[in-house]
Amino acid sequence: MDVKEFFQLSAGKWFSQRTSHHLAFKQSESGKSDIKIEMLAGDDPVVIDLCQQYDIDPKLAWGGARVTWDGTMEWDSEKHEGSSVLVPIPDLDTPQSGKLLRDVGYAEKAGVAGRYIIGSDDAMTLITEYETMYSEERIWFASPNLRLRASILKRFGGFSMASFCSEIRMGVTKT
Amino acid sequence: MDVKEFFQLSAGKWFSQRTSHHLAFKQSESGKSDIKIEMLAGDDPVVIDLCQQYDIDPKLAWGGARVTWDGTMEWDSEKHEGSSVLVPIPDLDTPQSGKLLRDVGYAEKAGVAGRYIIGSDDAMTLITEYETMYSEERIWFASPNLRLRASILKRFGGFSMASFCSEIRMGVTKT
Numbered sequence: 497m498d499v500k501e502f503f504q505l506s507a508g509k510w511f512s513q514r515t516s517h518h519l520a521f522k523q524s525e526s527g528k529s530d531i532k533i534e535m536l537a538g539d540d541p542v543v544i545d546l547c548q549q550y551d552i553d554p555k556l557a558w559g560g561a562r563v564t565w566d567g568t569m570e571w572d573s574e575k576h577e578g579s580s581v582l583v584p585i586p587d588l589d590t591p592q593s594g595k596l597l598r599d600v601g602y603a604e605k606a607g608v609a610g611r612y613i614i615g616s617d618d619a620m621t622l623i624t625e626y627e628t629m630y631s632e633e634r635i636w637f638a639s640p641n642l643r644l645r646a647s648i649l650k651r652f653g654g655f656s657m658a659s660f661c662s663e664i665r666m667g668v669t670k671t
Numbered sequence: 672m673d674v675k676e677f678f679q680l681s682a683g684k685w686f687s688q689r690t691s692h693h694l695a696f697k698q699s700e701s702g703k704s705d706i707k708i709e710m711l712a713g714d715d716p717v718v719i720d721l722c723q724q725y726d727i728d729p730k731l732a733w734g735g736a737r738v739t740w741d742g743t744m745e746w747d748s749e750k751h752e753g754s755s756v757l758v759p760i761p762d763l764d765t766p767q768s769g770k771l772l773r774d775v776g777y778a779e780k781a782g783v784a785g786r787y788i789i790g791s792d793d794a795m796t797l798i799t800e801y802e803t804m805y806s807e808e809r810i811w812f813a814s815p816n817l818r819l820r821a822s823i824l825k826r827f828g829g830f831s832m833a834s835f836c837s838e839i840r841m842g843v844t845k846t
Contacts, residue, residue: 519837662694
């Protein structure tokens with residue numbers, strides 16, 4: 497599988513159950529979210545814009561995706577909603593890995609480029625290094641309608657959180 | 672990494688946080704457990720016994736592990752405790768995969784042999800097929816002191832549960 501196929505498989509609407517294990521204080525927190533993933537073409541202005549922000553030639557991008565989420569977490573009453581544009585830029589020599597541009601970081605509000613790697617088992621691993629944080633997320637399909645994500649977050653050199661999401665495609669009767 | 676090294680890395684005492692996402696009714700359940708993993712030598716009587724139960728020549732086993740757990744789950748007041756002996760029998764031609772004998776199945780009480788595969792990313796995948804169930808578990812180390820497990824359970828042809836465990840080695844100050 498290449499990164500474009502991975503994005504295509506991800507396109508659609510998903511119901512996501514999330515659990516975060518806070519490692520230091522041994523507590524877990526759960527959340528739920530509706531997620532929408534839409535494919536964007538290479539000539540979409542937001543794709544071109546994002547490439548330009550990172551000084552990357554937009555011709556290197558086949559396109560990307562817009563991810564929109566709307567959910568809640570257990571420990572706060574705040575609404576967790578937002579959207580982010582993701583544009584993968586495959587490495588020229590090894591296209592199974594590359595940069596992943598995003599306009600909003602997952603763990604910090606500033607945009608940050610991560611690295612993706614698609615393994616021989618068709619799972620995608622995303623690695624993002626922030627100034628004081630490191631996150632590693634593995635995303636894989638148990639079936640076309642069940643997507644799983646496991647991530648770990650490191651802060652100041654130690655692991656602080658492990659999270660897991662199970663995402664069911666909406667509108668299907670069988671996962 | 673081979674299966675013996677994987678077992679050796681797993682040996683010790685762990686604090687495990689578990690979350691199960693029940694997919695059909697979109698609810699999650701959390702639990703906590705103390706887990707102890709002890710290595711067993713190839714000439715240990717329980718290893719020899721287990722091989723014989725499966726009609727396997729005990730000479731094919733380098734040993735195994737005894738896993739003991741003691742925990743609680745959110746939705747019942749029952750104590751979840753027990754122990755299981757695991758003995759891997761590497762395939763002769765491809766030792767990165769093989770049979771995994773156990774005296775107690777994870778999801779059913781009867782003993783059942785599964786398959787293990789150690790990937791190029793050093794994660795171990797365990798596949799167990801029961802009469803009416805199929806389980807697939809991926810176990811990997813984020814660090815020597817942080818072990819993660821993600822599993823899915825299929826019943827009657829559809830996925831019914833996705834579970835995640837984060838396991839911290841006890842007695843260390845840094846994960």
